Amino acid sequence: MNADEATPDEAEGGGAVAVSWTVQPWRRNRPLGIAVALLVLAVTFGVRVVFGSMGWAAMALVLLTLSVARFYLPTRYALNAHGARMQGPFGTVEREWSAFRAWFVGTDGVLLSPFTKPSRLAFTRGIFLPFDDHRDEVLAAVEAFLGPRSHPDG
Numbered sequence: 001m002n003a004d005e006a007t008p009d010e011a012e013g014g015g016a017v018a019v020s021w022t023v024q025p026w027r028r029n030r031p032l033g034i035a036v037a038l039l040v041l042a043v044t045f046g047v048r049v050v051f052g053s054m055g056w057a058a059m060a061l062v063l064l065t066l067s068v069a070r071f072y073l074p075t076r077y078a079l080n081a082h083g084a085r086m087q088g089p090f091g092t093v094e095r096e097w098s099a100f101r102a103w104f105v106g107t108d109g110v111l112l113s114p115f116t117k118p119s120r121l122a123f124t125r126g127i128f129l130p131f132d133d134h135r136d137e138v139l140a141a142v143e144a145f146l147g148p149r150s151h152p153d154g
Contacts, residue, residue: 018079019077019078019134019137019138019140020076021076021077021137022075022076023077023132024072024073024074024075026072028132040061040064040068044057044060047060069090070089070090075087075088075089076088079129079138079145082096082097083095083097083099084097084112086127093127097145099114100112100126101114101115102115102116102149103142104122104149109130109131110129110138110139111129112126112127112128112142129142
């Protein structure tokens with residue numbers, strides 16, 4: 001984790017990074033990562049055999065690879081005075097702290113939600129911050145910027 005370290009873009013905005021970390025889920029579960037890669041290759045081979053076309057096999061490989069890319073590629077998270085930022089393989093999501101009305105702690109991370117109560121929509125409208133190995137730092141930063149949780153059981 002890179003604590004108190006700002007990238008040039010963040011330094012220009014005047015917001016020093018309070019917490020910054022990178023997550024790659026496959027590194028925490030390498031056997032699963034190998035199994036998923038082998039499954040992608042097996043399905044691609046199966047498509048090639050069943051349809052007899054390299055074109056369909058190539059399309060299957062591309063679509064399956066894109067569907068599991070977030071599992072393999074790094075996603076960077078940063079919390080600073082301006083808000084939360086998630087930079088993944090398919091783009092960046094950045095929200096100011098004022099966009100969040102509540103936060104909920106789970107076993108693997110914390111959900112920053114625009115809703116005051118737990119909601120299924122919160123996962124699409126909010127930002128989920130996986131802890132990885134930085135649970136205490138992430139919780140301390142979120143509490144510093146958003147205040148104490150309003151729903152301790154959420």
